[in-house]
Amino acid sequence: MAGERKLTPTHEAPYRGLKVLDFGQGIASPYCAMLLGVYGADVIKVEPPEGDWSRYLGTTYGNHTTLSAVYNRGKRSLCLDMKHKDGIAVAQRLAREADVLIEGFRPGVAERLGLGYESLSRDNPGLVYLSVSGFGQSGPYSKRPGSDSVAQAFSGLVSVNVGTDGVPHRVGTTISDVVTGVYAFQAIATTLFARATVGTGRWIDVNLCQSTSALLGHKVAEFILEGGAPRALNVPAGTYQTRDGWMMVTLVNEPQYKRLCGAIDREDLAIDPRFADFARRADAADTLIPQLREVFLTEATDAWLTRLHAADIIAERILNPGEWLRNAHVEATAASVRQDTPGVGAVYSPRTPGIASRSEDHLCPAPDVGQDSRAVLTEAGLGSAEIDGLLLSGAVRQAKR
Numbered sequence: 001m002a003g004e005r006k007l008t009p010t011h012e013a014p015y016r017g018l019k020v021l022d023f024g025q026g027i028a029s030p031y032c033a034m035l036l037g038v039y040g041a042d043v044i045k046v047e048p049p050e051g052d053w054s055r056y057l058g059t060t061y062g063n064h065t066t067l068s069a070v071y072n073r074g075k076r077s078l079c080l081d082m083k084h085k086d087g088i089a090v091a092q093r094l095a096r097e098a099d100v101l102i103e104g105f106r107p108g109v110a111e112r113l114g115l116g117y118e119s120l121s122r123d124n125p126g127l128v129y130l131s132v133s134g135f136g137q138s139g140p141y142s143k144r145p146g147s148d149s150v151a152q153a154f155s156g157l158v159s160v161n162v163g164t165d166g167v168p169h170r171v172g173t174t175i176s177d178v179v180t181g182v183y184a185f186q187a188i189a190t191t192l193f194a195r196a197t198v199g200t201g202r203w204i205d206v207n208l209c210q211s212t213s214a215l216l217g218h219k220v221a222e223f224i225l226e227g228g229a230p231r232a233l234n235v236p237a238g239t240y241q242t243r244d245g246w247m248m249v250t251l252v253n254e255p256q257y258k259r260l261c262g263a264i265d266r267e268d269l270a271i272d273p274r275f276a277d278f279a280r281r282a283d284a285a286d287t288l289i290p291q292l293r294e295v296f297l298t299e300a301t302d303a304w305l306t307r308l309h310a311a312d313i314i315a316e317r318i319l320n321p322g323e324w325l326r327n328a329h330v331e332a333t334a335a336s337v338r339q340d341t342p343g344v345g346a347v348y349s350p351r352t353p354g355i356a357s358r359s360e361d362h363l364c365p366a367p368d369v370g371q372d373s374r375a376v377l378t379e380a381g382l383g384s385a386e387i388d389g390l391l392l393s394g395a396v397r398q399a400k401r
Helices: 028-038 066-072 085-095 117-123 148-155 173-200 210-216 217-226 255-263 267-271 277-281 285-296 301-310 321-326 328-334 373-379 384-392
Strands: 019-022 044-045 076-081 100-103 128-133 203-207 238-241 245-251 312-319 338-343 345-350
Touching: 019 028, 019 301, 019 328, 028 044, 028 100, 028 128, 028 203, 066 345, 076 085, 076 203, 076 210, 076 338, 076 373, 085 384, 100 173, 100 210, 117 128, 128 173, 128 328, 148 173, 148 210, 173 210, 173 238, 173 285, 203 210, 245 301, 267 285, 277 285, 301 312, 321 328
Parallel strands: 019 044, 019 100, 044 076, 100 128, 128 203
Antiparallel strands: 238 245, 245 312, 338 345
8 A cells, every 4th residue: 555655754855755646737736746746755747638727827938837837846747638438547546556646626526537535545545635626625615616816805815915006906926826735735744744653544625715814814813803994013014115116114013113213314203192102003004104105215225224224123125026036145045946947948936945955956847748658657557558558549648759
């Protein structure tokens, strides 16, 4: 059984020897599988003939978009036609030997395909089975389609991200997908740890809406305790335009507010009773913040950061992703990773936090659809003639090199 396989973990590759089947598409499921690969697992990305839909969402470069190129690093691709009975049979055969199976089908679809947890775990009790969906596997919304934007809206995240235009905004990246991938990864990690003692796996249900809600932390409690109209947390923290750009200023205690007033030569704001503490500043934000905006427009960002940092105020320039990549601190700490991807070019992404070494630098680039089909099936014990038959029938596809 897969659960009986003896792993040979190291700090750099704690999941070496772990076999993972990734049926997910998009971002959340593939990102979870990619994280397992970062830590040494052998991840097989199982794709339909048309490929993962993330390969076409956005500008395409060769056979990838940035989404598919970033979140499928470190994997091999097996192309199966799950509408073909032999394609399903191959998937079932591989699942009997897998340690982890990740799926992102609509609830109920995997079971109809004969790839549900109950049927697979009878032959493979050590299987750790992860289902990722929009709203979860049960409940009145379980059949609803989900997406990153829907999860941001449903969870309350959009409602607390109100811009200066007074409009609630979606966060400008796929934050719900990414955080779902991270929560899914930690759920698999803890289940694998338990499996070493318990001996069996389990079915894990992770969904985008619950994962995004978990990001909000204290906001639900705050909403109830403050009667549905919570004050802003740390006024006058926020974004401010300078003479040549934008910066973020943050306050976490009262002394910092007084030091801020001194740093911008507005000591009068520090002694004004309307702004005496966080609560009163929140109530008087419409009076206080415009005065600060006017001040910050008078000098360049670097000048303000010099003054604010000298006063021990938490502040930083607002960078775009390209500026972040070229930043001296990012370069000095090797905070980004580059993978040269065929047909795409150099693919840069932030380094995964907490890895024991630079092993992420050596991940293979994201594969083409079916790039490794023959190799994967050969390792699974299928003979050459059997593989040829599957390729001929269309149940399996092999990318042309």
